[in-house]
Amino acid sequence: MRTLLYLTLGLSAGCAAAGVRQATPAPAPAAAPAAASQAAAESMSVDRAQYPSTYRRHPNPPVLIRNATIMTATGQEIRNGSILFKDGRIVAVGEKVDAPADAAVVDGAGKYVTPGLIDDHSHLGVYAAPGTEAESDGNEATNPVTAEVWAEHSFWPQDPQIPLAIAGGITTIQALPGSANLIGGRSAILKLVPARTVQEMKFPGARYGLKMACGENPKRVYGRRGGPATRMGNMAGYRSAFTQAETYRRRWDTWRKDHKGDPPERNLRLETLAEVLRGNMYVQNHCYRADEMAQMIDLAHEFGFKIRSFHHAVESYKIADLLAKEGTSVSVWADWWGFKEEAMDGIQQNAALNQHAGGRPLIHSDSPSGIQRLNQEAAKAMYAGVRAGIPITRDQALRWITVNPAWTLGLDSIVGTLEPGKMADVVVWSGDPFSIYSKAVQVYNDGWLVYDRADAAHQPRTDFELGRAPAPGSDR
Amino acid sequence: MIAVLLAQTIAITGGTVYPVSGPKIANATVLIRDGKIAAVGTGVAIPSDATRIDAAGKWVTPGLIDGGGQLGLVEIGAVAGTREASLQGDTIAAAFNVTEGINPASAVIAVTRIEGVTTVLATPTGNLVSGQAALIDLDGATIEQMVVKSPAGMVLDDSESGKDYAGGSRAGLADRLRRVFRDALEYERRKVDFSRAQIQPLSAPARDLEALLPVLHAQEPLIAYANRRSDIATALRLAREFKLKLVLAGAQEGWEVARNIAAAGVPVLVEPLDNIPSYDALGIRYENAALLARAGVKVALMETDTHNSRNLRQQAGNAVSYGMAWDQALRAVTLSPAEMFGVADRYGSLEPGKVANVVVWSGDPFEFTTGVEHVFIRGNEIPLKSRQTELFERYKTLPPKY
Numbered sequence: 001m002r003t004l005l006y007l008t009l010g011l012s013a014g015c016a017a018a019g020v021r022q023a024t025p026a027p028a029p030a031a032a033p034a035a036a037s038q039a040a041a042e043s044m045s046v047d048r049a050q051y052p053s054t055y056r057r058h059p060n061p062p063v064l065i066r067n068a069t070i071m072t073a074t075g076q077e078i079r080n081g082s083i084l085f086k087d088g089r090i091v092a093v094g095e096k097v098d099a100p101a102d103a104a105v106v107d108g109a110g111k112y113v114t115p116g117l118i119d120d121h122s123h124l125g126v127y128a129a130p131g132t133e134a135e136s137d138g139n140e141a142t143n144p145v146t147a148e149v150w151a152e153h154s155f156w157p158q159d160p161q162i163p164l165a166i167a168g169g170i171t172t173i174q175a176l177p178g179s180a181n182l183i184g185g186r187s188a189i190l191k192l193v194p195a196r197t198v199q200e201m202k203f204p205g206a207r208y209g210l211k212m213a214c215g216e217n218p219k220r221v222y223g224r225r226g227g228p229a230t231r232m233g234n235m236a237g238y239r240s241a242f243t244q245a246e247t248y249r250r251r252w253d254t255w256r257k258d259h260k261g262d263p264p265e266r267n268l269r270l271e272t273l274a275e276v277l278r279g280n281m282y283v284q285n286h287c288y289r290a291d292e293m294a295q296m297i298d299l300a301h302e303f304g305f306k307i308r309s310f311h312h313a314v315e316s317y318k319i320a321d322l323l324a325k326e327g328t329s330v331s332v333w334a335d336w337w338g339f340k341e342e343a344m345d346g347i348q349q350n351a352a353l354n355q356h357a358g359g360r361p362l363i364h365s366d367s368p369s370g371i372q373r374l375n376q377e378a379a380k381a382m383y384a385g386v387r388a389g390i391p392i393t394r395d396q397a398l399r400w401i402t403v404n405p406a407w408t409l410g411l412d413s414i415v416g417t418l419e420p421g422k423m424a425d426v427v428v429w430s431g432d433p434f435s436i437y438s439k440a441v442q443v444y445n446d447g448w449l450v451y452d453r454a455d456a457a458h459q460p461r462t463d464f465e466l467g468r469a470p471a472p473g474s475d476r
Numbered sequence: 477m478i479a480v481l482l483a484q485t486i487a488i489t490g491g492t493v494y495p496v497s498g499p500k501i502a503n504a505t506v507l508i509r510d511g512k513i514a515a516v517g518t519g520v521a522i523p524s525d526a527t528r529i530d531a532a533g534k535w536v537t538p539g540l541i542d543g544g545g546q547l548g549l550v551e552i553g554a555v556a557g558t559r560e561a562s563l564q565g566d567t568i569a570a571a572f573n574v575t576e577g578i579n580p581a582s583a584v585i586a587v588t589r590i591e592g593v594t595t596v597l598a599t600p601t602g603n604l605v606s607g608q609a610a611l612i613d614l615d616g617a618t619i620e621q622m623v624v625k626s627p628a629g630m631v632l633d634d635s636e637s638g639k640d641y642a643g644g645s646r647a648g649l650a651d652r653l654r655r656v657f658r659d660a661l662e663y664e665r666r667k668v669d670f671s672r673a674q675i676q677p678l679s680a681p682a683r684d685l686e687a688l689l690p691v692l693h694a695q696e697p698l699i700a701y702a703n704r705r706s707d708i709a710t711a712l713r714l715a716r717e718f719k720l721k722l723v724l725a726g727a728q729e730g731w732e733v734a735r736n737i738a739a740a741g742v743p744v745l746v747e748p749l750d751n752i753p754s755y756d757a758l759g760i761r762y763e764n765a766a767l768l769a770r771a772g773v774k775v776a777l778m779e780t781d782t783h784n785s786r787n788l789r790q791q792a793g794n795a796v797s798y799g800m801a802w803d804q805a806l807r808a809v810t811l812s813p814a815e816m817f818g819v820a821d822r823y824g825s826l827e828p829g830k831v832a833n834v835v836v837w838s839g840d841p842f843e844f845t846t847g848v849e850h851v852f853i854r855g856n857e858i859p860l861k862s863r864q865t866e867l868f869e870r871y872k873t874l875p876p877k878y
Binding site for chain 2: 129130131132160161164216317318319320321335336337338339340341344345346347348349353357368369372373376379380382383387388390434435436437438439464465468469470
C-alpha cells in the first residue's frame, strides 16, 4: 500500500494537467519571433526547441486480428469482428476485413479487443520502484508554487513498474508531479513503450498539462513552513501566482508584437503559467471536495482558463450537474476512500452518477498497482452504478479508461477509440475485459507488439530487473 | 432488534451452496437457527416458523474472512486521533492487544460487511513485535459482542521495516528476537527470582515476556510478516528453534521457497495483488498465491487496505486469474484463515453447529457483475446500508435534499 502511504504523507497523489492535442502540432510555447529581430531571437533559449520528443514509431508488419469481439469505444461491440492496422494506424474495423498478404494474422477466437488504455493520473517514472529516497522525484516540495518544474525531468524510463503497466494494457499515461504543492509543475504525456530516454516516450505533439492541488496536502506540507496553512491560504496562493502570470504574459506578448527594446527577463515559473492563460496548457486539478471544486471553477473564471479535469474528485457526484455544465472531466477511482478526511465521502457510484448527469467521468489510478487493472476498476464502477439503478453501458465504461482520458489529454482525435485513421493502440484480452478472469494477452502500441503474454520475447524487462529479479515464468 | 433476530429461524432455499468443507450443492437449503447453522443440504426440513429467503439462482457461501488490515482500528488514515493499531515507542509490544482499541461504531464496518466480508483480523502494526491481533465479526454494539478470538495471533514484523526497530540490521533483528524468546522462557522458569530481583535484567518488560509465553508454547500463532526470501528463511528457522506455531504473512517472495514453506507445514497469508518490487521483495509477483498453493502450502488471503477490505474478493479473483484453483481461492478467504487463527471449529464453512456467517451472492462472488443480496452475521440479517449508501441516496438526484 505504498500509494496510500504517499497520499497520507502528501508526497504523491496529485493531479496534473494535460494538453490539448489535435492532429496538428502544438504552437511553440510563445509566438514565433518576428523576422526583424531574427538575429536577437536566435540568441535566446526561449525560441529554441524545448526538450523535444524523439519518439519514433517502431517498424512492424500489418496486423489483422480476426474472429474477436471488438469493443470500439464508439458505441459498437462487434461479435466475430476483425481489426486491421498498418504503419501505426488503424485501417479497418468490422465484421469482414481483408488482410494484405504480408499481415500477421492473430486468431482472436474467444478474445476481446479494445483500444489501448490510458491513465491520465500516474506517477510512474517519477515515483519509481523500488521506492527509495533515490527514486522519490515527484514532489518539488520546496515552494508551494513550482510551475517551473517538469515531470519529464524526473521521469526514469527504467522504472520496473512500467512493464507491469504495459502488461495491464496501458498504452498512454500522463505522468504527474505530486500534490504537495499548490502548483506542482508540468506533466509528461508519454507513450508507454520500452525506451532509454523519456524523450523517446514523449507523445508527439502532446501539449503539457499543469498540475495543481487543492485541500489537505499543500496546507499540510507548508502549514509550518511559511504557508499556506489553510484552504483560504491555498486560494490566495493560486490567485497570487496567476496575477503575476497575467503581467508576465502581457509583457511577453507585447514584446513579441513589436520587439521594442530588450525582451522581458525569462521566468520559468511564470512562463508555464502564462501558457495556461494563453489556453495552450490545460490545468488538471487534484481536488477531492465538492465545495473546493466549485472554488477552483471560480478561480479559473477569474483568470480566464479552463480546468480540464478534476482528479481524485471523490465528491464530484455531489456537483455532477455543475461539472457537466462546466465541461470539466472528472478523474476518479472506483472505490478509494477513507485515507484522509477529504476522502471520507467517496462512493462507488461516483463515475456512474457523473455519467448520468451528462458529465465526462473517467477512471484513473494514481497507483503503480491500480494502473495494471484499470479495466477491473472500471468494471467495479460500472456494476456499482448498474446495481444502484444507473444504466451504465459497457461502452460508456470502456470510454472511462480510453477516450475520456484521451480527451483529458487533448488526444481524443488521435487515440482512445478503434476507428480507421487512429493510432494503432490496441489491446487483445483473453476474455471480456470487464471480467475479473480476463487479462491482456497482447498489447500493441502504435502498431508495435510491446507485450505478448504467451511470448517471453515480447515481455519487456527494465535494466533494473536484470540479474536480481527472477524473470516472469521462471522458477528458482 | 438484535435479540428478536437472534431468536429467528431462517431458511435460505434454492441456492447453489458452497459449504467449502465439501463440494458445492445445487438447489440446497441453509437453515439458520439461533445464530448457528442448523442444517445444510437438499431435503432439509424447513420449520413452519422459519423466515424463507429465496436464493434460487444465487450462490451461498460462508462470510468472507480477511486475514489482514486494521478494520475497527483505523477510521481515517491521516487522522492520528482515529488510529489505534500501533503502540509507539515499544519495540517488543507483545503485551499490546488491539482489542480495546476497536471501535464498534466505525463507519468502515458497515461499508465492509455489506459486501460480504463478515470477519476480519484486526492487526497491530509497527514495532518489531507489533502486538496481539484480534479476530472480529463485523457486527455488534460492543467489542465483547464483536470478538471472535483474542488474541488470535502475535504479530511480528520480520521485514525491512521491522529491522529499523532492531538496530538496523536483519541479523540484529533475529538476534533480538532470540534473546527476547529465551528471556521469556527464562522468566517463566524463574518468576520468583524475577520478583526478588535475583535475575539478570531481561531484554523486554515482564508483561511482554509473559504475553509471549503462549506463542512459545505453540498455543498462539506467531504471525510473521516477512517478504524477502532470506527473511522468510529466518522466520522458518526461528520457528524451528523455538517450536513455534508460525504463520507467514505477506511472504512476497514466498513462491521462491514454496517447497521449504510447505515442508515446514507453515501456512501463509498472501495479498495476491502485491507485485510492485522493492528491495524487500525484488521477486514479488502476481503468481505468488497460486505457486504457494501448488506447492502444498495452506494459503489464506488478505486485503490490507483497511477501507477496502471489501476488495478481498477482487484479490481472490485475481489469485484465480494468476493460477489458483477457484475452490482453493474460496477456501483461502473462508476456511483456511479460520484454521490459521484457530477458529475452524466455529468459522469458515457452512456446516451444522458453526456460527451462521452466511452471504447470498447474485453469482460468482469473485466477479464484478456479482452483488451481495443478503448477509447474515451470527444469524442476524444485516441491513445493506452504510454511510456510503446514505450518501448515494442523498445525492442520486441533484440538488440533494438535506
